[in-house]
Amino acid sequence: MGSLAISEEEVKSLMTAMKKRYDLDFTNYETSSLCRGVTRLMAKHKISAPLDLWSRVLNDDDFFLNSIDDLMINLTELFRNPEAWVGVRKSILENLKYKQNLKVWHAGCSTGEEVYTMAMILDDCGLLDRSDILATDLSKKALAQAQSGEYSIQLMNKYAKSFKKFFPKRILEDFFDLDTDIATIKPRYKRNVTYQQHNLVSCDMTDKFDIIFCRNVLIYFDGVLKQRIINFLESCLTEDGYLVLGFYDTIPQRVLEVFDVKDQSSRIYKKKVKEIIKAI
Numbered sequence: 001m002g003s004l005a006i007s008e009e010e011v012k013s014l015m016t017a018m019k020k021r022y023d024l025d026f027t028n029y030e031t032s033s034l035c036r037g038v039t040r041l042m043a044k045h046k047i048s049a050p051l052d053l054w055s056r057v058l059n060d061d062d063f064f065l066n067s068i069d070d071l072m073i074n075l076t077e078l079f080r081n082p083e084a085w086v087g088v089r090k091s092i093l094e095n096l097k098y099k100q101n102l103k104v105w106h107a108g109c110s111t112g113e114e115v116y117t118m119a120m121i122l123d124d125c126g127l128l129d130r131s132d133i134l135a136t137d138l139s140k141k142a143l144a145q146a147q148s149g150e151y152s153i154q155l156m157n158k159y160a161k162s163f164k165k166f167f168p169k170r171i172l173e174d175f176f177d178l179d180t181d182i183a184t185i186k187p188r189y190k191r192n193v194t195y196q197q198h199n200l201v202s203c204d205m206t207d208k209f210d211i212i213f214c215r216n217v218l219i220y221f222d223g224v225l226k227q228r229i230i231n232f233l234e235s236c237l238t239e240d241g242y243l244v245l246g247f248y249d250t251i252p253q254r255v256l257e258v259f260d261v262k263d264q265s266s267r268i269y270k271k272k273v274k275e276i277i278k279a280i
């Protein structure tokens with residue numbers, strides 16, 4: 001579809017109506033990316049008039065829930081940006097390896113490749129058995145795929161190069177059971193993972209984590225929401241905790257106020273100690 005079928009104003013008012021109807025807040029999502037998502041949704045369901053979309057979204061709960069994936073892109077990869085994972089091993093795990101229990105949160109984990117990448121690295125560092133991993137996403141569909149741990153062989157072929165870059169001496173069969181069409185992550189890499197639907201915008205989390213991954217999720221949010229989420233993520237970290245953002249995220253100013261840059265090329269930030277924040 002060449003031009004947008006819906007204007008920014010129409011998208012904004014649809015998001016306000018959705019917030020009222022379902023209490024799911026997309027109002028601070030970046031408008032141009034939402035417009036593209038809504039256009040994808042309309043094209044998929046052959047809806048040409050914004051009013052028809054409006055009535056379908058607000059009257060059909062299942063349609064709305066299934067639409068979330070069209071509003072966003074769940075793009076992810078195994079060992080996405082492999083050099084960033086080298087940074088995670090060197091700049092984070094080397095420092096946290098003394099911990100008896102390591103708590104890791106993948107916020108916006110999509111279909112799970114990021115979670116299993118980290119589980120493989122934790123295992124390689126001898127830390128997997130001491131780790132509790134929380135994998136959350138807004139999309140139930142993406143989360144179900146994450147939980148299944150099943151990926152097509154075509155996808156695995158696509159991931160092989162990045163995998164080899166990180167683990168030149170290992171083979172995918174060390175981590176996945178390979179079938180003709182499907183690769184399934186071995187149970188060892190799933191057993192410490194809890195999967196949970198969670199909306200970051202709700203800023204609701206009682207646990208504290210040593211490492212939070214929030215890679216390529218902030219890209220959807222406008223400046224105000226980005227700041228709010230950064231404050232929230234900082235509050236969910238232990239005192240010596242780390243935040244890992246994505247290669248495609250622009251780094252909000254707030255990150256530099258509450259975090260020390262640990263490894264900029266890997267987008268790794270360390271929570272500032274309280275005394276330093278007070279002194280500023």
Ligand SMILES: C[S@@+](CC[C@H](N)C(=O)[O-])C[C@H]1O[C@@H](n2cnc3c(N)ncnc32)[C@H](O)[C@@H]1O
Nearest residue numbers: 074075076108110137138139199200201215216
């Ligand atoms: C581009 S994917 C990134 C996946 C993975 N972190 C990575 O970098 O490979 C972004 C994910 O963020 C999720 N997402 C978007 N808004 C969210 C929100 N408010 N709360 C939780 N997850 C959200 C989407 O469903 C999608 O799966």
